[in-house]
Amino acid sequence: MSSDLFDPFHSGPDQALSDSPLLAGLNPEQLAAVTAPPGPNLVLAGAGSGKTRVLTTRIAWLLQTGQATPGGIMAVTFTNKAAKEMLTRLQAMLPINARGMWIGTFHGLCNRFLRAHYQLAHLPQAFQILDTQDQLSAVKRVIKGLKFDEEKVVPKATTWFIANAKEEGKRPRDLVPRDDLGRMQLEVYQAYEDQCQREGVVDFAELMLRTYEILRDNAPVREHYQRRFRHILVDEFQDTNKLQYAWLKMFSGRPDVNGCSVMAVGDDDQSIYAFRGAQVSNMADFEREYRVQRVIKLEQNYRSHGHILDAANELIARNSKRLGKTLRTDQGQGEPIRIYEAASDFAEAQWLVDEARQLRREGGPLHEVAFLYRSNAQSRVIESALFNAGVPYKVYGGLRFFERAEVKHALAYLRLIENPNDDTSFLRVVNFPARGIGARTLEQLQDAARISGRSLYQSVTAVPGKAGANLAAFNGLIDAMREATAGLTLRAIIEHVVQASGLADFYRTEKEGQERLENLAELVNAAEAFVTQEGFGKDAVAMPVDEGAGAIAQGLPTAVARVDVLPDAETGEIISPLVAFLTHAALEAGDNQAQAGQDAVQLMTVHAAKGLEFNNVFITGLEDGMFPHENSMNDGESLEEERRLMYVAITRARKKLHISFCQTRMLHGQTRYNIKSRFLDELPEASLKWLTPRNQGFGSGYAKQYQDAWASGKGLGSVVGAGAQPWRSGGGQGSGYNGGYSGGQKWAERRPQDEFKDLTAPMPKAMAANRSEGGFKVGQQVFHNKFGEGVVLTLEGSGPDARVQVNFGRHGSKWLMLSVAKLTPIE
DNA sequence: GGTGCCCCGGCCCCG
């Protein structure tokens, strides 16, 4: 289309500004951002303000006007989805070769960097990436090795501690413990780091930190990249953490010194990742430290109708710390936001199904219908209702494909082929399927390995007797696999490993193994598609690593002889398809894009929905404790984050927004009695349309049959009773790999499963054990002079001793003596 | 000492 791209007589930027077709249709603010002069730029981009368009158009414009070459551009995003979107749009605008461009996620780019500089990084070139699960088990192993009490040094909390330290840029030596726990955690951190180094593996935070450190400590490398990347664009800047910001500074250098042009695009109102270290303050810091002359604000919203924007604006205005920004739209007010109160989560799900069908009858495509929820667990009941009604749907997130146990097992064997010293993978499969290697033997092995400072694989000879022979046999198996698969295609490698490992046989005989077998078959498909997609085809030619980097990377070979080693099609970096695929599995985890041509309702968390838009959005589960989440309700900062999350949810809608909540919800196998979310009260009444009577009583009607007689709350925040977890068995949502690789449509071919049948079955009558005391019943709505509206959770004792536990929403749940508290029932 | 099975506890959001 833009034939003048390679025109040597092409006009300079000023003239292109006026006549480039790229710029047609941009509003003045967008135009200002796209054509901003080189230098630091901060763009405050409201939801639906055309942010991605601005980013991609700017890149295209920089290329078209000759201000940049593809190799001189770096564009960083947070999600794979966003990176792909950017690349796709860019390729539609310009006939460019995207291979030289560094467009990707922070972690993806770090991976690329570390593969190229693996020697400087002191890593094997085929280093593997630990996902959250792997990291946790590695940390557990360390804690056990140090003989610490897991009750005290809680593994999960320790992984959090380690990740935090890394995100602060801190190594163990940089930390000073305050107390015993701190000392022990620090020891774990150090030992964990040693262990990872020994095994040749890195976790997510390590990808970032190690890249940062190389740039910080190695001037030639740093200067090389600073010379190379003349333009850096950062998407979702509000979600960057401290380390990512420092990382950016390393790549950009000081703009006033070397003239690198950095454009940071973000929206403080959409900052929803504080829980993993994001600092909105990076935006203000950027403005100050990079000496941004003028902040460009994109406030014109092209997405949503008026009522939707009014609601979003009014809601977010309640947050105190904002840079300040108000969205406006030229579109009409549109339809008011519909609010639906359901008696139960089952009823809510049924309503959602009915709505989806209605929308389909009206001719709207289902992929324009999104059901959003706060947490993944909420999807099950909705899935079951959709499934039973035969409405196609697609779940994003949840337990992702590459995180499934059987897939991780297969991947562990593959990783051992690449690197037998990967102890995490070794432990995962050494006795799976069972080979007579038990806990006792592994303890011995681990002790021996610890003493000699070698890997488990290297230490098997230290274990005597039958057990030692079994271990040696396992090593033999791994070695045999490596030999048997040398030179094979990725597909053949995986097929071989699935058979030779015994996984296939194991799952064939397992009674619930069928679905797992299917997933293993799917893994082969995913690999096949990966090879095709990434250009690891037969005719792939070995190419040099990035030239400058290659020179610095101390004699990295620029050509390869081995047939099983091929270059990454995008970068020319030399890695084997297997390593590339394993990396892909760790970094993308089966991250999902919709399958082409498939018309299905879209189910996802609000977090996953960021950056997306739909004609019809349903925000479900608007209950205090769910949304806002109970862990975030009583703290100002985190409540503001929840509010931003709600803001993100609202602004996903183009035409119609629907919000639902329910009186009772099964969660963790227990019935909870919720009151509606405070966020509902923060929306403008004039933009709402209640489909059910407002403030409908809780103890009435349909909800009654779900009252839980065993409710026995366990203190503040625990608004649940005890009980079984009837639906927790088998299956699981999102089964099947959704990465666009396979034509398999799991929702269509999935057998009806028990869990789904159970879900919509009527609740048992056992609930009738409910009793009343002094006119109060479990589930009843009550009013208290000080705490306001609440719901009775538990009744205990009788007569003068009678006490109740009441969930007062924002005031938490309280135990009250009936004889003392002034509690009145609400009809 | 290993295996298989049952039960339990945890689980928000993510690369």
Added chain:
DNA sequence: CCGGGGCACC
């Protein structure tokens, strides 16, 4: 769901 602990049985 997943991992882990406890337990009966080999």
